Amino acid sequence: MERGSTLFLKVTVFLIGIPVLAICIFVIPEIANYIVELYPDHTYLKYFVCIDLYATVIPYYIALYHAFKLLGYIDKNQAFSDLAVTALKHIKTCALVISALFVLGMPLFYLFAERDDSPGVIVVGMVFIFASMVIAVFAAVLQKLLKNAIDIKSENDLTV
Template sequence: MKRGTTIFLKLAVLLIGVPILALCIFGIPWLANNPVNPNYAGALYPIVIMMYVSVIPFIVALYQAFRLLSYIDKNEAFSLMSVKSLKTIKYCAIVISSLYFVMLPFVYVVAEKDDAPGLILMGMVPIFASLVIAVFSAVLQRLLQEAIDIKSENDLVV
């Protein structure tokens, strides 16, 4: 793979992380301090806490994606370190999906009080998006592990 492609992907990974960090610094505290309706501010705090907690596995997954791209740059794509990075990305996506699933009842409370049924659908988007990422990384992990096994068998045959 050309180095320019991986540099572009590394830049994309960094550009994905910057808005999330900005949201954590500016957006989420503003949301917690300025609820639209003070009646459901109590249900808003667990949502804010879950959003902050979900940033940790998100940043870990971005770091692992960055490491995976570094392995590709070094021509070490077919290594156990790459498999480990994909495994970590998979677990991070599962944790994010679980956190947002736990947060869904609180979103329901806010949607019920605000009479906004679309809010529940918006709360389900991160769940399904992270599940897709988990399944995709699990498939890549399995394929990469099989390729490494075949490569090691071929090295022993010589």
């Protein structure tokens, strides 16, 4: 792969992280404060919302880091190596953790949607769950294909 295309992908991976950082700084505290407005007797819900949403950001950035490393392996012509398989494994695990954290947070989304009378919030939560599951399945398929390709390559190297 040309260095320019991986450079573009690296910049894209970096730029994908910026909106999430902005959401963490500006939007999540507002959501938590709005939960307190909806449920003034249950101010502790604010902390559950913050913990759940901030906890999903950690594996997100870990997955972005491993995607960046994977692009580095492609630059160094190590795309068919165990390092690339490991990076895909970490991306898959992070996507599964993100999905699980959103599943755990769905009762909070339900409380928010019930009081605010907006069922679209639950749909948005489900979109995040299914999107991360799709990424996990895609990473698992790529991991398996890459592992098979490495095995075939090593068999061919031994044959010659």
